[in-house]
Amino acid sequence: QQRLNILQIDTYDPEVTRDMSDAIIGVIEHGKQSMLTKDFVESTVTDLIGAGQDTMSTVMQWILLLLVKYPSIQTKLQEQIDKVVGRDRLPSIEDKSNLAYLDAFIYETMRYTSFVPVTIPHSTTSDVTIEGLHIPKDTVVFINQWSSVNHDPQKWQDPHIFNPSRFLDETGALDKDLTNSVMIFSTGKRRCIGEQIAKVEVFLFSAILLHQCSFESNPSQDLSMDCSYGLTLKPICCQVTEEILQLLTVMF
Numbered sequence: 484q485q486r487l488n489i490l491q492i493d494t495y496d497p498e499v500t501r502d503m504s505d506a507i508i509g510v511i512e513h514g515k516q517s518m519l520t521k522d523f524v525e526s527t528v529t530d531l532i533g534a535g536q537d538t539m540s541t542v543m544q545w546i547l548l549l550l551v552k553y554p555s556i557q558t559k560l561q562e563q564i565d566k567v568v569g570r571d572r573l574p575s576i577e578d579k580s581n582l583a584y585l586d587a588f589i590y591e592t593m594r595y596t597s598f599v600p601v602t603i604p605h606s607t608t609s610d611v612t613i614e615g616l617h618i619p620k621d622t623v624v625f626i627n628q629w630s631s632v633n634h635d636p637q638k639w640q641d642p643h644i645f646n647p648s649r650f651l652d653e654t655g656a657l658d659k660d661l662t663n664s665v666m667i668f669s670t671g672k673r674r675c676i677g678e679q680i681a682k683v684e685v686f687l688f689s690a691i692l693l694h695q696c697s698f699e700s701n702p703s704q705d706l707s708m709d710c711s712y713g714l715t716l717k718p719i720c721c722q723v724t725e726e727i728l729q730l731l732t733v734m735f
């Protein structure tokens with residue numbers, strides 16, 4: 484359901500991967516110092532798209548499902564976006580600092596769904612002791628982000644309840660200590676290198692979708708939170724309409 488059609492739907496640009504490659508080659512040729520050589524440009528672009536596409540589309544699927552499941556949260560988000568942004572322009576990244584509830588909603592979506600439940604396995608290269616726990620060399624280690632971090636009852640009050648307001652303090656500002664406690668991009672040396680860009684994308688996609696559209700469920704469709712299991716957890720209940728699919732295709 485469209486609210487106001489500011490968004491222009493342009494055609495998808497198949498040149499995007501070539502633009503990325505050209506930008507990286509430009510840095511190799513003209514940048515000050517680069518460890519990267521031209522032989523690795525293609526695989527680097529493939530890595531970035533491979534790692535960034537499925538994760539981003541999955542988080543957006545959960546966001547749409549949760550907006551539909553909690554219509555009062557959707558209305559509150561739209562009211563705040565309308566107040567901060569107005570109806571004469573689209574939301575931009577400069578609005579982020581004034582849209583704490585939207586950020587809280589995004590962090591709660593990441594915590595509650597923990598859609599990358601365990602991180603990519605890595606192996607220790609030497610014996611290591613962490614907080615008294617000895618891990619021998621050549622042990623495969625991965626983090627259970629879902630249960631050891633994001634649903635740990637010692638860390639979160641009622642972790643099984645979806646409640647974006649848990650990230651806001653009494654003045655309505657974002658509690659940075661708490662948002663830093665959400666783990667979805669892993670941790671350590673091999674944590675996600677796309678974290679910052681992913682957070683900007685999720686914010687902008689969500690703000691623009693909420694500014695432009697209202698989302699409701701088909702009453703005959705069950706809104707369960709069941710998901711399919713893989714590297715990412717994906718909701719299985721939702722059939723997205725042709726219009727939304729077109730919108731998401733353009734955005735990604």
Ligand code: HEM
Binds near residue numbers: 530602604675677
């Ligand atoms: C919400 C979206 C995203 C989530 C939840 C996410 C999560 C993750 C996780 C859990 C890892 C594994 C870290 C590990 O090995 O321990 C990872 C790795 C990686 N991510 Fe993301 N990611 C997201 C978006 C992106 C985007 C948009 C990009 C690129 C623009 C990206 C690029 C990468 C790359 C290149 C790696 C491999 C890093 C390495 O092996 O050193 N990710 N991501």
